[in-house]
Amino acid sequence: MKSRKLNRSVAGNGLLFALMAVCGVFMVLPLVMIVNNALKPLDEIFQYPPRVFVRYPTLENFADLFVLLAGSWVPFSRYILNTVIITGGGVLGHVLLASLAAYPLARMDFPGKRLLFSLVVLSLMFSWTVTQIPNYLIVSALGINNTYLALILPACAYGMGLYLMKQFMEQLPTSLMESARLDGAGEFRIFWSVIMPNVKPAWLTLAIFQFQSLWGNTGYLFMRDEQLKPLQFAMQQIAAGGAQRAGASAAVALIIAAIPITFFLCAQSRILETMTTSGMKD
Amino acid sequence: MTASVNRRITGRAPLRKRRLSLSARRSAVGLAFVSPFVVGFIAFYLRGLLLTVEFSLSDLSLRPNGGYDLAFVGLKHYIYAFREHATFKQILTSSIGDMALDVPLILFFSLFMAILLNQRFRGRTLARAIFFLPVLLNAPAIADALELSRAMMLGGTSPASAAVTQAAGSGGVNVSYYVGMLADLGMPRAALDYIVGAVERINGIITSSGVQLVIFLAALQSISPALYEVARIEGATAYESFWKITFPMVSPLIVTNMVYTLVDSFVSSDAINLSFDTIFGASKQYGLGSAFSLVSMAALCGILMISSGVVSRRAFYQN
Numbered sequence: 011m012k013s014r015k016l017n018r019s020v021a022g023n024g025l026l027f028a029l030m031a032v033c034g035v036f037m038v039l040p041l042v043m044i045v046n047n048a049l050k051p052l053d054e055i056f057q058y059p060p061r062v063f064v065r066y067p068t069l070e071n072f073a074d075l076f077v078l079l080a081g082s083w084v085p086f087s088r089y090i091l092n093t094v095i096i097t098g099g100g101v102l103g104h105v106l107l108a109s110l111a112a113y114p115l116a117r118m119d120f121p122g123k124r125l126l127f128s129l130v131v132l133s134l135m136f137s138w139t140v141t142q143i144p145n146y147l148i149v150s151a152l153g154i155n156n157t158y159l160a161l162i163l164p165a166c167a168y169g170m171g172l173y174l175m176k177q178f179m180e181q182l183p184t185s186l187m188e189s190a191r192l193d194g195a196g197e198f199r200i201f202w203s204v205i206m207p208n209v210k211p212a213w214l215t216l217a218i219f220q221f222q223s224l225w226g227n228t229g230y231l232f233m234r235d236e237q238l239k240p241l242q243f244a245m246q247q248i249a250a251g252g253a254q255r256a257g258a259s260a261a262v263a264l265i266i267a268a269i270p271i272t273f274f275l276c277a278q279s280r281i282l283e284t285m286t287t288s289g290m291k292d
Numbered sequence: 293m294t295a296s297v298n299r300r301i302t303g304r305a306p307l308r309k310r311r312l313s314l315s316a317r318r319s320a321v322g323l324a325f326v327s328p329f330v331v332g333f334i335a336f337y338l339r340g341l342l343l344t345v346e347f348s349l350s351d352l353s354l355r356p357n358g359g360y361d362l363a364f365v366g367l368k369h370y371i372y373a374f375r376e377h378a379t380f381k382q383i384l385t386s387s388i389g390d391m392a393l394d395v396p397l398i399l400f401f402s403l404f405m406a407i408l409l410n411q412r413f414r415g416r417t418l419a420r421a422i423f424f425l426p427v428l429l430n431a432p433a434i435a436d437a438l439e440l441s442r443a444m445m446l447g448g449t450s451p452a453s454a455a456v457t458q459a460a461g462s463g464g465v466n467v468s469y470y471v472g473m474l475a476d477l478g479m480p481r482a483a484l485d486y487i488v489g490a491v492e493r494i495n496g497i498i499t500s501s502g503v504q505l506v507i508f509l510a511a512l513q514s515i516s517p518a519l520y521e522v523a524r525i526e527g528a529t530a531y532e533s534f535w536k537i538t539f540p541m542v543s544p545l546i547v548t549n550m551v552y553t554l555v556d557s558f559v560s561s562d563a564i565n566l567s568f569d570t571i572f573g574a575s576k577q578y579g580l581g582s583a584f585s586l587v588s589m590a591a592l593c594g595i596l597m598i599s600s601g602v603v604s605r606r607a608f609y610q611n
Contacts (some may be wrong), residue, residue, distance in 0.1 A: 030419070030548055032496055037425045038439060044429075047437075111329035115324035121319060126330065131335040134555050134583075135592050136344075143571075143578070144343035148336060167332025170552070174507065177548045180609060181514060181541075197321045206542035211510035218424075218506065240432055249436040256440060263437030270428045271421060278417050281513055 012112050022058050029178055041184050044267055048072070048261035071261040078248060078258050084236045094239040102166035104220045108171030113201050115172070116179035117187065127176070135149040142231060149232055160232035161240075165224055171216050178212035179205060211281045218277050227231040240264065250265070340404035348582035377580075380566065384588060387561035389597065394497060395553045399546065402501035408510035408540070420509065427502040500556065504549045510543040512538070540608035547604045554596055563588040 042062060047055060047065040079086040114120060115127055182205065190204045206213070228243040243264045245266055249259040311330040348369055350362040373380050409420050421428070474484055515537065558564065564585060571581030 012548070030405070033405070034419065034422050036421050036495060036498055041425055042428055043438065044303065072457075073610045107332065115327045118318060118322040118325075119315075121324035125363040129338065130333065131551070131596075132593065133333070133341060134551070135558070135589050135596065136337075136341060138608050141344055141585075144340040144347075145336075147343065148339050163332055167329055167336050168332065169337065173331060173359060173551070174548065176508070177544055178514065181511075181544060196413050197325070201325070209514070211513045215506055215510045215548070219503065222427060222430070228432055240410045242431060245433040246436055249433045249440065253440075259437045259440045261432045262571055266431050266433045266437075268353065270431075271425075274424060274428055275417055278420055281510065 038039045040097075041267065042264045048264035050052070050257075050260065052257050055135070055260065056278065068180050070258040075248070075261040075265075077246075078255075087238065088237055089241040089244045092158070092238055093225070096227070096229070096240055097221060099158065099162040100224045101160060101217050101220045103166035104171050107166050108168075108216065109175050109206060109213055111172050112175035112179055113205055116176045117205075130172050134173065146231060155173060155232055156234045156238065158238065161224070161227060162227055165220060168220070171220065174216055175212055178209045182208055184185065184220040188272050200203075214281050217284045218274055221273050225270050303547060344586065346583045346587050347578055350579055352577075352578040364459055365579070369580045370587065372580065380563075380584060380587075384591060385400050387558065387563040387588075388591065390561070391405045391530055391554060391557050391595075393548065394493075394500075394557055397429060397497050398486055398553050398557075399500045399549055402504035402549065403508050403542070403546070404470050406512055407503070407534075409505070410509060410512040420506075423505055424502045426499040427463060433604045462467050500553075501591060503556070504553060507545060507552070509544045513576060543607040544604075547607055550603060551600060554599070555593065558588070558592045561588075 044060060046064045048071055049064045049069075051066060051068045051070055054061070054065060074268045082286075115123060145164070146155075149155050149164075154160045154163065169210045178196070186204055186208065187200055190200045226242060227240065228246055229240050230243065233243070245262045246254060319486060350364050351368075353363070355361060375405070407421060407425065409416060413419075414602050475481065519537050519541075520533055523537060528536065567581045567584035567588065569581075570584060572576050
């Protein structure tokens with residue numbers, strides 16, 4: 011089936027493309043710098059006037075980085091494991107808890123519903139950079155200071171996810187749930203096999219946001235043991251090392267940037283897949 | 293609130309047992325779904341909020357061997373913030389002014405870009421990633437590495453180059469170099485300042501609309517393609533189907549994004565920076581800083597209530 015383009019002129023398309031390209035160049039510049047710096051030999055990094063593009067690409071910086079990492083007190087794989095546990099636990103927990111809580115908020119009535127939602131929205135307005143001291147007090151009062159839970163549990167209960175999921179769930183037509191109920195589905199069944207597949211773009215988006223924020227978390231506030239610190243912390247130590255670490259630091263930036271970008275690309279292409287298959291017919 | 297509902301339910305229970313037990317069961321299911329989140333929310337966020345309120349009403353002094361003491365002082369810090377503090381009121385109003393200017397622009401830009409990026413073209417996932425890059429690259433290690441490499445490029449980490457590094461824009465472009473060149477070419481200074489300011493603002497708007505863009509994308513992808521199909525069969529133009537389908541369907545998410553943008557731009561605003569500096573700066577005035585941040589939050593809350601009230605009345609909801 012061939013669909014005809016509606017009222018699209020070539021000139022209009024060209025203009026839109028040019029606009030996107032201009033904005034895109036702004037966005038992509040830091041990444042271009044990161045990639046090129048990582049491949050530059052040391053003399054090119056120190057070159058003045060600076061050049062954006064690398065002239066003689068080399069993997070020297072990565073070799074330097076691995077030498078540095080091999081000499082670290084805690085094995086490097088430990089940092090990776092920590093980050094995987096914290097990010098994985100936080101993303102899964104957040105998406106699950108926020109969606110579970112958003113369903114009744116969007117679709118059911120229960121006492122205290124409005125109050126709860128207002129409190130969640132209120133909490134969003136609070137700047138968490140200012141409340142580091144209360145945060146620390148709470149975490150240590152719960153006795154989970156210096157454990158993975160200190161980072162995972164607050165991430166699970168973050169209000170933004172609940173807010174987003176509720177807004178998306180309100181968009182679904184009631185008939186969808188009613189037909190499931192008539193077919194004898196329980197509330198959990200409705201939530202799991204009707205609601206969740208239909209708001210897949212929403213929770214994948216949520217997963218992207220939470221992945222990004224946990225991946226970038228150095229855990230400096232709560233993690234005292236070197237064995238528990240995330241990858242980001244180790245990398246930051248290297249990246250902030252000053253002139254003698256310039257090469258390794260450039261390599262660090264590329265590695266740290268590459269993983270969330272990959273995650274984003276995967277999640278975004280999954281979102282596209284769903285919308286072609288999940289069509290609601292009503 | 294809960295208590296009164298319970299009383300109502302139990303009070304009527306002998307008369308209409310079946311129906312009420314059904315609605316009670318419904319709300320029990322609802323509560324069961326919500327409770328895991330609520331427990332975490334109360335533990336980590338609500339208590340943080342309450343502690344901050346408590347701090348703002350007290351003078352906090354640290355004990356030398358760890359721990360702290362609170363002395364209740366009532367509204368002293370709030371009165372000081374409004375009556376005596378030199379800059380708080382000005383900073384707060386200018387933060388709000390900046391927000392009023394930036395938020396509509398960010399919303400407009402991100403919706404526009406989301407619509408462009410939602411179309412089918414080769415490499416659209418990559419294009420989306422590019423517009424989300426400012427968020428993706430927002431990691432401390434990357435910031436440090438970029439800062440270091442910029443310092444390297446501008447002539448080493450010696451203190452003399454610090455001023456030059458500062459002048460270089462956040463996008464990795466040496467703005468001061470171009471500005472200096474244009475000034476040499478005889479461009480009036482005032483015009484230059486205006487252009488630099490505008491470019492910086494545009495850059496700020498583009499870089500801070502990543503999250504909103506992705507939320508709008510998810511909203512656009514949740515619109516059933518059948519709606520567009522029908523519109524096309526009925527002979528609607530692309531312009532009409534935008535205003536009759538796309539816009540109403542994403543309108544609730546415009547409210548969502550507005551809330552997010554307001555919060556996001558406020559959290560990094562000068563008013564919040566001021567309270568951060570008051571707390572963690574040289575003077576360590578924890579009570580005063582908490583009061584600053586609570587006043588800012590109240591202001592933001594008011595703005596949110598007014599603006600989302602105005603916008604959400606125009607938004608379209610399914611049911």
